[in-house]
Amino acid sequence: MPLFPSRVPVTRPVLPDISAIAAGLEDVWARGWLTNNGPQLQAFRDDLCTLFETPHVDLLANGAVALEAVLDCMELEGEVIVPAFTFPATAHAVLRAGLKPVFADIEPTRLTVDPEAVEALCTDRTSAILAVHMFGMPCFVDALQKIADRRGIALIYDAAHMLGIRYQGRPISAYGDAAMFSLHATKVVHAVEGGALVYRDGALRPKLASFVNHGIGGASRRGTNAKMSELHALVGRIVLAELPRISARLEKLRAIYDDALSGISGVQRVYNMCDGLEGASGFYPVLFDKDVGSRDEIMAALAADNIDTRAYFDPPLNEDPRFGTEPVGTPVAKDISGRIMALPFFADLDHEDAGKIVMALKRAIET
Numbered sequence: 001m002p003l004f005p006s007r008v009p010v011t012r013p014v015l016p017d018i019s020a021i022a023a024g025l026e027d028v029w030a031r032g033w034l035t036n037n038g039p040q041l042q043a044f045r046d047d048l049c050t051l052f053e054t055p056h057v058d059l060l061a062n063g064a065v066a067l068e069a070v071l072d073c074m075e076l077e078g079e080v081i082v083p084a085f086t087f088p089a090t091a092h093a094v095l096r097a098g099l100k101p102v103f104a105d106i107e108p109t110r111l112t113v114d115p116e117a118v119e120a121l122c123t124d125r126t127s128a129i130l131a132v133h134m135f136g137m138p139c140f141v142d143a144l145q146k147i148a149d150r151r152g153i154a155l156i157y158d159a160a161h162m163l164g165i166r167y168q169g170r171p172i173s174a175y176g177d178a179a180m181f182s183l184h185a186t187k188v189v190h191a192v193e194g195g196a197l198v199y200r201d202g203a204l205r206p207k208l209a210s211f212v213n214h215g216i217g218g219a220s221r222r223g224t225n226a227k228m229s230e231l232h233a234l235v236g237r238i239v240l241a242e243l244p245r246i247s248a249r250l251e252k253l254r255a256i257y258d259d260a261l262s263g264i265s266g267v268q269r270v271y272n273m274c275d276g277l278e279g280a281s282g283f284y285p286v287l288f289d290k291d292v293g294s295r296d297e298i299m300a301a302l303a304a305d306n307i308d309t310r311a312y313f314d315p316p317l318n319e320d321p322r323f324g325t326e327p328v329g330t331p332v333a334k335d336i337s338g339r340i341m342a343l344p345f346f347a348d349l350d351h352e353d354a355g356k357i358v359m360a361l362k363r364a365i366e367t
């Protein structure tokens with residue numbers, strides 16, 4: 001008999017009160033304005049400008065295309081250094097912008113790109129570093145900025161996991177030349193699908209406006225349809241208003257997991273609340289010690305108890321032939337990818353269920 005009678009998902013989107021969505025929809029219907037920079041989108045962008053403390057925010061159809069847009073509109077050429085340990089979208093965006101990804105290893109405590117590895121890979125072909133803040137943990141922003149300044153190259157952050165996070169007293173978007181936030185349904189704040197782009201140079205705005213709207217106006221090198229609709233913006237605004245509640249729930253849940261897991265040997269917490277970090281992460285990954293056994297077998301045992309987990313992120317992207325890069329040694333990314341597993345983690349996860357999940361994990365490891 002599985003421990004849970006029905007499947008516990010690894011994540012579940014925040015579903016705001018349907019009556020708030022219905023009221024917003026009536027407003028959208030009354031105006032008859034469904035997309036192309038409508039009033040819902042403008043209001044959502046204003047809310048995000050307040051959160052990110054800057055007027056330079058744009059909303060796009062998803063996070064992946066937002067990364068592609070910024071790489072394209074910054075008119076980069078040649079190579080972009082990206083971490084080997086990340087979601088495939090990071091490297092696909094580089095390819096889709098006509099650039100070549102060069103994979104760097106990560107640092108083992110934050111799982112973000114190792115500045116020393118970045119430095120070693122920089123050449124005169126490098127035009128940007130695309131670093132990824134991981135699972136709510138910030139990159140080594142000061143070291144990366146120094147490299148970017150010394151080399152005169154761009155520093156862009158994939159901050160897909162970071163909405164609501166502040167670091168060293170500033171919104172995480174304040175670091176680098178630009179930061180992309182995913183608003184996918186699995187994120188702490190979502191718009192069903194969506195992406196937000198925060199950038200330092202206001203001159204990017206007309207280029208981005210052209211890029212997302214088929215290149216019309218001619219300000220961008222390329223164009224596609226990457227506009228956010230009024231319906232998505234509506235959901236995004238309503239979910240964003242719940243951020244304090246969502247964050248409080250996630251922090252409580254993290255404390256429950258932390259406490260329960262402290263009694264299990266061989267399982268390490270991944271999330272490090274490094275100095276100066278504020279805000280809730282939407283992920284709860286763990287790392288298995290090598291002597292604990294196979295991560296994949298533990299995942300299978302949990303699946304038999306109806307507990308959904310994920311091997312986020314495995315394999316390292318430099319092992320994916322689609323990116324066509326020469327094999328570069330990334331031993332830390334390789335090691336972490338083989339031992340990491342994300343537990344179910346979402347604002348509305350029942351606290352008692354979290355305790356049962358840890359019990360099942362303990363049993364899976366013991367057997």
Ligand SMILES: Cc1ncc(COP(=O)(O)O)c(C=O)c1O
Nearest residue numbers: 062063064087089160182183184
């Ligand atoms: C690190 C990272 N980058 C990019 C993305 C892509 O974002 P989206 O799903 O909004 O396109 C994700 C999605 O989860 C991600 O985890």
